[in-house]
Amino acid sequence: MPDSGGALSEKPSDEAKRRRARWPVFLLLLPVIAVLWVPSYNSVEPQLAGIPFFYWYQLLWIVIGAALILLAYLTSE
Amino acid sequence: MNWTIVTVFVVLFGGVTILGFAAARWRRGDLDLLHEWGLGGRRFGTVVTWFLLGGDLYTAYTFVAVPALVFGAGAVGFFAVPYTIIVYPFVFLVFPRFWSVAHKHGYITAADFVRGRYGSRWLTVAVAVTGLVATMPYIALQLVGLQVVIGAMGVGGQGLMGDLPLIIAFLILAAFTYTSGLRAPAAIAVVKDVLIYATILAVIIVIPSELGGYGKVFAAVAPAKLILAAPTAASLGAYGGYATLALGSALALFLYPHAMTGVLSANSRHVIRRNAAMLPAYSIVLGLLALMGYMALAAGVKQNPAYADGFKQFGSTFAVPALLMASFPDWFTGVAFAAIGIGALVPAAVMSIACANLFTRNIYKEMIRPDCSDAEESRMAKMVSLIVKIGALVFIILLPLQYAIQLQLLGGIWIIQTLPAVIFGLYTRWFDPRALLAGWAAGIATGTWMAGTLAFKASVFPLSVFGYTVPGYAALYALIVNIVVAAGLSLILNAAGGERRDETAAADYR
Numbered sequence: 001m002p003d004s005g006g007a008l009s010e011k012p013s014d015e016a017k018r019r020r021a022r023w024p025v026f027l028l029l030l031p032v033i034a035v036l037w038v039p040s041y042n043s044v045e046p047q048l049a050g051i052p053f054f055y056w057y058q059l060l061w062i063v064i065g066a067a068l069i070l071l072a073y074l075t076s077e
Numbered sequence: 078m079n080w081t082i083v084t085v086f087v088v089l090f091g092g093v094t095i096l097g098f099a100a101a102r103w104r105r106g107d108l109d110l111l112h113e114w115g116l117g118g119r120r121f122g123t124v125v126t127w128f129l130l131g132g133d134l135y136t137a138y139t140f141v142a143v144p145a146l147v148f149g150a151g152a153v154g155f156f157a158v159p160y161t162i163i164v165y166p167f168v169f170l171v172f173p174r175f176w177s178v179a180h181k182h183g184y185i186t187a188a189d190f191v192r193g194r195y196g197s198r199w200l201t202v203a204v205a206v207t208g209l210v211a212t213m214p215y216i217a218l219q220l221v222g223l224q225v226v227i228g229a230m231g232v233g234g235q236g237l238m239g240d241l242p243l244i245i246a247f248l249i250l251a252a253f254t255y256t257s258g259l260r261a262p263a264a265i266a267v268v269k270d271v272l273i274y275a276t277i278l279a280v281i282i283v284i285p286s287e288l289g290g291y292g293k294v295f296a297a298v299a300p301a302k303l304i305l306a307a308p309t310a311a312s313l314g315a316y317g318g319y320a321t322l323a324l325g326s327a328l329a330l331f332l333y334p335h336a337m338t339g340v341l342s343a344n345s346r347h348v349i350r351r352n353a354a355m356l357p358a359y360s361i362v363l364g365l366l367a368l369m370g371y372m373a374l375a376a377g378v379k380q381n382p383a384y385a386d387g388f389k390q391f392g393s394t395f396a397v398p399a400l401l402m403a404s405f406p407d408w409f410t411g412v413a414f415a416a417i418g419i420g421a422l423v424p425a426a427v428m429s430i431a432c433a434n435l436f437t438r439n440i441y442k443e444m445i446r447p448d449c450s451d452a453e454e455s456r457m458a459k460m461v462s463l464i465v466k467i468g469a470l471v472f473i474i475l476l477p478l479q480y481a482i483q484l485q486l487l488g489g490i491w492i493i494q495t496l497p498a499v500i501f502g503l504y505t506r507w508f509d510p511r512a513l514l515a516g517w518a519a520g521i522a523t524g525t526w527m528a529g530t531l532a533f534k535a536s537v538f539p540l541s542v543f544g545y546t547v548p549g550y551a552a553l554y555a556l557i558v559n560i561v562v563a564a565g566l567s568l569i570l571n572a573a574g575g576e577r578r579d580e581t582a583a584a585d586y587r
Contacts, residue, residue: 028166035159036324038316042305050292054304058158059364065162066357069169073350 024072031065078231082402085411086230086418089272090246093265093419097253100264109452112185114258114459115434116342119180123348123355125263129427130339130352131359132266134330135273137222137421138215140366145393147370151302153315155367156322161360163327169353172331173346174503174586180346181585186431187337187499188439194502196578197510198443203517204495205439208334209432211488215333216428216469217481220247223421224473225391226414229398240474246418247425251466254426255459259342262426269423270359272416276401277362279413280369284404288375294368297375312546318537321550329493329552332500334431335424373400425466433462483533490524490536490552497556497563503586506579508563509570516563524555 034040035058044052104120106113121129139157146154175190184190188205192198220243227242253261285291295303305315330336343349378384378399387395401413437458442449449457473481498513527538528551538551 025170028169032163032166035162036320038305038320042307042316044304047292050290050295052295052303054152055155055364055368058155058162059361061162062158062357062360062364065165066354069165069354069357072169073354 024068024075027068028072030068031061034061079407079410081407082230082411082414083232085408086226086415089268089412089415090418093268093422094249094253096264096268097249097261097422098256100253100260101257103260103264108256108258109455111434111437111451111454111458112183114455115430115437116185116338117259117263119342120344121263121342121348122344123351125267126339126343126348126352127355128266128270129259129263129342129423130336130356132262132269132420132423133335133339133427134356134424135359135363135420136219136424137417138218138424139363140273140417140420141222141225141394141397142218143363143367144370144373144397147367148373148396149370149393151298152304153319154370155364156319156326157367158360158364159319159323160326160330161357161363163323164330165353165357165360167327168331168356169350171500171503172340172353173349175337175499176340176343176346176349177587178503178581178585179341182581185338185341186334186435186438187332187495188435191498191502192439192443193580194506195498195510195513196580197514200498200510200514200517201439201443203514204498205435205443207491207495207517207521208332208435211492212334212428212432213465213469214472214481214484214488215335216425216432216465217472218485219421219425219428220469220473221394221478221481223418225394226398226417228390229387229395229402230414237474243474244470246422247466247470250422250426251463254429254462254466258459259338259427259430262423262430263342265419265426266423269416269419272412273362273420276413276416277365279405279409280372280401281365284369284372284376284400287404288372294371294375298371311544312539313548315548317548318550321548321553322537325493325550325553325556326489328496328556329489332492332495334435335428338427338431338434369397369400373397376400376403378403425469429462429465429469430458432465433458433460436461486533486536487525487528490528490555491521493552493556494520494524494559497560506577507567507571509567512563512566512570515566516559516561519562520555520559523558524551527551527554 041054041057043054046053048056101108104118106118106120108114112119143154143157178184179190182193184193186205187208188201191204192201223246224243232242285294288294305319308314308316331340340349373379373396378396379388381399381403384395384399387399398414401410405413437454441457442454446453494517497508497516501508528536531538536551537548538554539546539548540554
């Protein structure tokens with residue numbers, strides 16, 4: 001994709017860094033797929049401290065999702 | 078009337094009022110300029126943005142309605158959690174681009190961006206009007222959250238006297254929004270969020286231990302509602318509804334003007350990216366909040382005669398206030414109610430400011446008075462924000478609550494129809510604006526028709542595909558129709574050639 005504004009000021013190592021760090025972005029799809037795939041978590045067992053799987057699994061994905069976004073942020077800055 | 082609760086509530090509310098007026102002096106700017114009043118001068122850093130967006134997205138209505146849904150309908154009500162899980166990757170990837178191009182060109186609304194990107198007046202107006210119409214019932218619903226806690230405190234009675242506290246609260250809100258603009262809800266959001274986190278922390282520790290553990294909480298739920306109903310041979314069942322509600326709501330959330338306003342008030346695109354990683358903290362609060370619906374079941378608040386009047390007046394939305402009153406000493410209940418009440422002010426303020434920005438920039442300045450001065454623009458916005466709030470108040474006082482809920486449901490279906498123009502537009506200019514307009518119209522018509530067949534009471538439409546029923550969120554189905562129409566027509570219109578107006582350049586988005 002032609003980059004009219006940045007090409008002159010961007011050093012080759014910056015560009016390489018940008019291209020290298022794209023993979024974490026695909027990790028961001030993981031939480032989305034996990035929660036959209038409902039049959040995989042629609043159950044009561046196994047329970048955690050009295051909380052059915054359906055609930056603690058989704059709560060866990062909030063945390064994992066945030067961690068993955070943080071990872072994507074740190075590796076692309 | 079419970080004096081302890083009322084006193085604590087009034088003290089906190091009063092404190093926040095003073096803060097709202099004082100905020101005009103925070104990060105000083107010329108409030109006669111629209112972007113100073115309406116976007117806080119685009120000066121908010123990571124932490125302030127976190128408080129503002131958190132306070133803006135997790136509203137009083139959210140706190141009252143999500144547990145109410147779980148209380149009444151069980152597992153389906155939990156869709157708010159996967160919804161927030163999907164939102165943040167989407168925000169992280171997409172909205173920095175929006176921030177960058179808006180910053181480069183001075184856009185203050187999504188409609189501004191659409192005008193710059195496509196150069197089509199009709200498409201711009203369509204996006205602006207959709208934003209306005211979708212947001213207004215949402216403001217009205219914030220008042221419901223406030224109304225419920227005021228009612229729970231035993232303040233007021235029937236008729237206009239009963240609505241007086243609500244009117245006073247709203248007038249205060251209107252006054253400091255007028256004077257301070259976006260700085261007011263940003264400052265207040267800090268207080269609100271601190272109170273909310275404190276309340277939730279107490280709730281998740283104290284209430285289950287009072288009830289005998291989380292096992293007991295879930296044991297109180299009817300087994301049929303504890304998890305989703307599995308698909309049958311004839312229908313995908315709750316699975317389709319749950320997943321599409323989560324996905325559709327996630328796609329729609331940041332298209333709402335008040336979320337856009339929160340994003341555009343940040344001082345750099347990195348603030349947006351960092352917040353995409355930090356805002357999930359509120360999602361955890363939301364998940365735990367949803368579980369409060371079950372705690373209310375386990376605590377038997379509905380059967381408690383002390384709360385019978387409340388449930389009669391407010392239905393399931395009374396579950397949370399009832400649970401708080403039943404579980405905590407009065408002074409803490411006052412804190413919790415203040416959290417909810419103040420939690421109505423922040424989004425109501427931001428939503429009314431967002432509507433004001435939209436109307437002033439994209440309808441008034443665009444079509445009515447193109448050469449109005451900065452001061453006139455800012456004055457018009459302040460007035461519109463006032464009018465919009467008064468309209469919401471009148472709506473809630475005079476009309477049955479059902480109307481506001483139904484309009485908000487429609488609003489969700491409508492706002493998502495701006496996705497092709499706005500979100501696709503951030504990546505490509507391929508779509509033709511006329512095609513996008515046609516797609517928007519098709520989506521609005523389809524979605525509204527689907528909701529109509531459900532008597533505007535539900536938003537999950539049972540689509541029949543070769544005899545198999547796939548229940549899905551009407552907004553998402555309508556969006557698919559929208560995209561198909563927009564893409565199909567774009568193919569034809571692009572082939573016909575013609576001028577492509579676009580004031581943005583590829584580098585503007587980085």
